[in-house]
Amino acid sequence: MLEMERARSLDIAAIREDFPVLKRLVHGKRLVYLDNAATSQKPLQVINTISEYYEKHNSNIHRSVHQLAEEATGSFESTRDNLREFVNARYREEIVFTKNATEALNIAARCIFEKYVKSGDKVVVTEMEHHSNFVPWQQLSKKNNAKLEIVSVTDEGELNESDLEAKLKDAQVFSFAQMSNVLGTINDAKRLTRLAHDRGCLVVVDGAQSAPHMPVDVQDIDCDFFALSAHKMLGPTGVGSLYGKRNVLEEIPPFLLGGDMIRQVHRDETEWNELPWKFEAGTSNIADVIGFAPALDYLRNLGMNNIWEHERRICKKALEEMSKIDGMKIYGPMNENKRGAVISFNLGDVHAHDVASILDSEGVAIRSGHHCAQVMMEKLGVPATSRASFYIYNDLDDLESLCSALAKVKEILK
Ligand SMILES: Cc1ncc(COP(=O)(O)O)c(C=O)c1O
Numbered sequence: 001m002l003e004m005e006r007a008r009s010l011d012i013a014a015i016r017e018d019f020p021v022l023k024r025l026v027h028g029k030r031l032v033y034l035d036n037a038a039t040s041q042k043p044l045q046v047i048n049t050i051s052e053y054y055e056k057h058n059s060n061i062h063r064s065v066h067q068l069a070e071e072a073t074g075s076f077e078s079t080r081d082n083l084r085e086f087v088n089a090r091y092r093e094e095i096v097f098t099k100n101a102t103e104a105l106n107i108a109a110r111c112i113f114e115k116y117v118k119s120g121d122k123v124v125v126t127e128m129e130h131h132s133n134f135v136p137w138q139q140l141s142k143k144n145n146a147k148l149e150i151v152s153v154t155d156e157g158e159l160n161e162s163d164l165e166a167k168l169k170d171a172q173v174f175s176f177a178q179m180s181n182v183l184g185t186i187n188d189a190k191r192l193t194r195l196a197h198d199r200g201c202l203v204v205v206d207g208a209q210s211a212p213h214m215p216v217d218v219q220d221i222d223c224d225f226f227a228l229s230a231h232k233m234l235g236p237t238g239v240g241s242l243y244g245k246r247n248v249l250e251e252i253p254p255f256l257l258g259g260d261m262i263r264q265v266h267r268d269e270t271e272w273n274e275l276p277w278k279f280e281a282g283t284s285n286i287a288d289v290i291g292f293a294p295a296l297d298y299l300r301n302l303g304m305n306n307i308w309e310h311e312r313r314i315c316k317k318a319l320e321e322m323s324k325i326d327g328m329k330i331y332g333p334m335n336e337n338k339r340g341a342v343i344s345f346n347l348g349d350v351h352a353h354d355v356a357s358i359l360d361s362e363g364v365a366i367r368s369g370h371h372c373a374q375v376m377m378e379k380l381g382v383p384a385t386s387r388a389s390f391y392i393y394n395d396l397d398d399l400e401s402l403c404s405a406l407a408k409v410k411e412i413l414k
Pocket residue numbers: 037038100101102103130132133177179180181206208209229
């Protein structure tokens with residue numbers, strides 16, 4: 001409660017000590033890592049947990065009864081409890097481990113289509129979706145003769161409310177990102193879910209960009225599905241999760257078939273395993289799921305509300321300082337309360353890749369390209385943007401390095 005009222009500032013110097021990669025030099029300069037929307041760096045707590053797992057506990061899970069198997073199974077399943085608590089799901093059965101958010105969104109889309117969407121039905125997404133939350137719906141709609149509706153984005157980088165209301169009418173599913181990976185826009189997931197549920201839609205929330213940066217409460221949002229990726233929230237690559245409401249997960253068919261997801265197999269029929277294992281076919285990415293737990297603990301110890309406030313402070317300053325640069329075009333809302341600290345921009349007519357290359361030579365790592373959101377790029381009328389995205393170990397000194405490196409770009413290319 002107190003945390004909600006007054007955020008505690010993060011001890012950035014202490015946090016940086018936990019991230020070995022931040023100590024390295026790039027092209028002889030201090031690494032300023034501003035590509036967090038692509039993937040975050042990993043603290044020692046995560047790195048050590050994974051190597052300790054391989055050194056001391058490596059085993060397959062859920063099958064053998066020997067000591068190592070019990071240890072591995074215990075740690076794997078306790079990460080599920082940890083993540084349940086982190087997103088405040090009601091039941092542990094509602095947390096399915098996947099290899100990333102993309103796989104989680106594909107499972108949701110496939111299973112929803114198989115159970116609930118018929119020929120002629122309507123599926124709604126938005127123009128600001130990442131390809132992972134766009135292509136599955138587009139392709140499944142084509143295949144099943146459903147209509148894909150795409151909610152437009154305003155010039156301010158927000159969802160067009162009247163378009164949204166019109167498109168939700170008679171739709172079966174609404175899938176949207178809680179935070180855009182291009183515009184940084186925060187969509188009010190709770191309000192949008194209510195809007196969609198009132199019209200009888202199932203709701204899928206893509207939380208790949210939101211879960212690392214803000215408190216997430218799936219019961220409060222009340223969405224039917226919520227997808228996230230561990231690697232964007234201090235955890236290892238190769239791990240994601242699909243939260244699904246228990247009654248919905250019980251109704252939908254499994255996605256992958258094989259070992260682990262069955263209870264009984266006979267010559268003519270198979271009985272599915274209980275939740276959540278019905279959706280976890282084959283040997284899981286055991287080491288990395290176990291390595292996800294210390295990442296969740298790390299974020300929890302800092303406090304998600306404190307992380308959100310820290311990034312809002314940087315975002316506000318970044319919008320102010322970057323706007324002062326001649327020729328700078330920033331995309332997305334200019335109000336830091338409406339967006340996360342992921343800032344896409346173009347600098348005059350300099351190509352985004354040239355900006356990123358010159359910044360790299362200054363030790364500043366950003367992303368350039370279409371950010372897996374080509375529908376949004378088409379809307380913006382550009383082939384690419386540069387994107388600086390901040391996280392818990394970034395501070396105003398990093399913003400200063402970014403702005404000086406941008407000045408260098410102008411100097412070199414004038
Ligand atoms: C909004 C959004 N959704 C989904 C994804 C896909 O995440 P992953 O590549 O980890 O599956 C990303 C990755 O950048 C993203 O930004």
